[in-house]
Amino acid sequence: MADIALAGVGAIAAALTGRHFLRRAGKGAAEQWAKGGFKAKMDRQEAISVLGLKDGPQFGSRLKDAHRQIMLANHPDRGGSPYLASKINEAKDLLERLDKRR
Numbered sequence: 219m220a221d222i223a224l225a226g227v228g229a230i231a232a233a234l235t236g237r238h239f240l241r242r243a244g245k246g247a248a249e250q251w252a253k254g255g256f257k258a259k260m261d262r263q264e265a266i267s268v269l270g271l272k273d274g275p276q277f278g279s280r281l282k283d284a285h286r287q288i289m290l291a292n293h294p295d296r297g298g299s300p301y302l303a304s305k306i307n308e309a310k311d312l313l314e315r316l317d318k319r320r
Contacts, residue, residue, distance in 0.1 A: 256305060262316055265309035278317055285310040 257264055266273060269284045288306055292298035 260305075260308055260312055262313065265312045268305060268309040269313070281310065281313055281317070 260268075269281070269288060271277060271280060271284050285306065289303065290296075292302045292306060294300045294303050
């Protein structure tokens, strides 16, 4: 009888430990995304964040590729959100305009 109780307590402890590690792993993945919604007027930093880019020497060459990849995943014709698609396009347009000024 004691063996059964001990096995039950061990199973519960293993389940609680597993749940703890799963919750902890999920928090790390969620923290990599930007918190909150969009700003009223998009700035350069938000546009870079929307497209998932990093500012650097190859920024201009990666802009079109990043825009294309994210639009394929979020296009309204494929079930994506029209609002998100407009924000993605706004980010690309803003970054192209600012890049031409430099």
